[in-house]
Amino acid sequence: MKHALKIGIWLLAALTVFSCQKERGAGAVGERDLFVSLDTRAADENVAQNDNLFRSLVFYFFTDDGTNSKTVFRSFTPGRDTYEEVFRLPVEATRAVVIANYEDSDLERTLSLTMNYDELTSLVATKLLDFQPDQLLMLGEAAVPQSGAMSIELVRLVARVDVHVFGTPELVTGRSVKVRSVQLAGQVLNTTMRPGDAGMPAAPVTRTRTKDELDYTVGVRPSEVTAATAPAARFYSFQYVPGTTAADDVPELTVVLDVDGMEMTRTCRIADAAHPDCKLLRNTIYRVLAEVKSSGISVSVDVLDWQTEESDIEWGDVSTATFECGPMTPPSTADGELTVVYDQIPGDARMQSFEFYITAPVGALWNASLTNSTDFAFSDINGGVQNGVVVAGGQPAYIRVMATSPYRQVQGADGSMTDPSTRLVISLQKAGSSDFEALLINPDLLYGSTDAHVYQIVQKEQ
Structure with a gap:
């Protein structure tokens, strides 16, 4: 469903604590004012742990040939899922690129006020620490009109993997079955800053991430699994697109169970009918439904849209x-x-x-x-x-x-x-x-x- 960007009126100065207000722009000749309203909220049932929030924004405005015409940095605490501002832009500005949560992906030291379009989109963002749900990197690009309204698609540059673990009746009946740890091998820590399905960086960085001491009780899989069903573990990863060599680090899950005090380990890959090659695409939720048997594990994957492809930045001419x-x-x-x-x-x-x-x-x-x-x-x-x-x-x-x-x-x-x-x-x-x-x-x-x-x-x- 398309999200209409209707933001309630609030006193911007009173609610925002700015820690960064860098700005670069042209002079007053040949300018016009445009109003921006930003909304990154997904459908409520797909939001988890505030992963719809951002704490920093940078707006880049470029001319047709990619020359930088204006750059504005904004950062604030606490995080938010909406933002609005009036920008005074040179009439030559025809393209906008917006980056949210740039501070949490090693971009703060590489982004500059004068960066042109090619320099910006050739950057690679890298996670040095673990992914924080309320600081996920987001990116959007759109054409800037001379007047009227403008909308921009703002997407998260990560995939979210929700791991649900169930057991067959034969496994769980009369037994205490708990998940002790879930491990994701092949979590991707860097990504390109090109809009769209931009593929992998030239030198992808991956790691194995383990969430342990979970004490998650395993039951029989219900007839329907919804967003209200708590996963055993949740991971975030930058986009994974398989390469051409067998050495590619395909995302793989390892689940360690405690069955009446005995350890059981099961491994599976995150693959579904749409992505049999184990892709993890940007702005996508992968709901992994793993059912453990005494002899192995079977997996199905629901692929959910984070729905930010319908989130817009709307512009209105202030003169109206x-x-x-x-x-x-x-x-x-x-x-x-x-x-x-x-x-x-x-x-x-x-x-x-x-x-x-x-x-x-x-x-x-x-x-x-x-x-x-x-x-x-x-x-x-x-x-x-x-x-x-x-x-x-x-x-x-x-x-x-x-x-x-x-x-x-x-x-x-x-x-x-x-x-x-x-x-x-x-x-x-x-x-x-x-x-x-x-x-x-x-x-x-x-x-x-x-x-x-x-x-x-x-x-x-x-």
């Missing part, structure tokens, strides 16, 4: 963002000004109320501010607003502006006496940016305003 703002009450005076008066009981004061409808872009922060915070204040900010920051999401947000002191005229710069006034400004902070920019909230210059980015509010005598 819509922002609606308008007074909920008519002007307080006949001359068309937005006015307020002071009242010692703010709830009974005459205030100006506004309603905001913010529908895009997702992940942006909207800040309501007053240019004169001495004589005016917000008496109420609610409905999608937290601490003065309106969070985008299409839900209405309300604010009310009031005077903070009894009416008095103030002296202007030219010495003239005028009514106190303030300007209401709504600013946008794009996801991933530290800057706010004023929005066009009053294009018709209503209520005496001479600036399309503000509403002018004046205090009048009660």
Whole structure:
């Protein structure tokens, strides 16, 4: 099933602890802003031990000839399965490559800000330690449009092997049968960084991995084995594609059993009808169903898709963002000004109320501010607003502006006496940016305003 990338609105700055924010890009000439929404979640029944999470990302953007036009590194704790950011890209950027969890596969010291496409895809990632489920290497590539939406296939570069062990009725009936260890020979520790079914590195690195002291009770195989059935052992491995020589280290399982105190060892290969040559492909789960007999072992393999081929990074042109703002009450005076008066009981004061409808872009922060915070204040900010920051999401947000002191005229710069006034400004902070920019909230210059980015509010005598 295709995963629609609908990410709930959250305050990116509050939830993310960045440990790395390296970035390289071109200047401001010939650029456009594009919004990224990233989701790596597989179907719930196929996720195990948080193997849908990532702790680091690097985005590479290339031109048609493979020249690097922008590189952005991101890392954060804890791991997550979604991410969103607005990127400012050169118009020449036509291809994107995204790598997740690069820090856990010996790539951190080889990836650079200026790397071109050929240099990046010729790299080989290597595991120096054991595979951690929440740090599995992921890779994706897609064409970058000049506008509109973009999606990218993000896949894990590992295979997952879930080993289930059962016994025949003759073996387990009346006996205590336990799995003591499961061993995977031929676990692959390096992989190419080329997208797609890229085959093996020129010099594959393999090892034998053993999970022991399991104390896993063996029973008769049920009529149906589902994801809810706990495996005796789980392994991760980079892709294995058999070569042409007999010396290839084919993935092989060895199961050691304890049958009423006596040790029994059985060996089998991970092969199925689709992969009789024992392939272990990227982004694939191999559910090994091993049934032990007194005389041997029989094996069947269910091949499951991790379903990230349907996970997308969606891009939306920030210029398509819509922002609606308008007074909920008519002007307080006949001359068309937005006015307020002071009242010692703010709830009974005459205030100006506004309603905001913010529908895009997702992940942006909207800040309501007053240019004169001495004589005016917000008496109420609610409905999608937290601490003065309106969070985008299409839900209405309300604010009310009031005077903070009894009416008095103030002296202007030219010495003239005028009514106190303030300007209401709504600013946008794009996801991933530290800057706010004023929005066009009053294009018709209503209520005496001479600036399309503000509403002018004046205090009048009660």
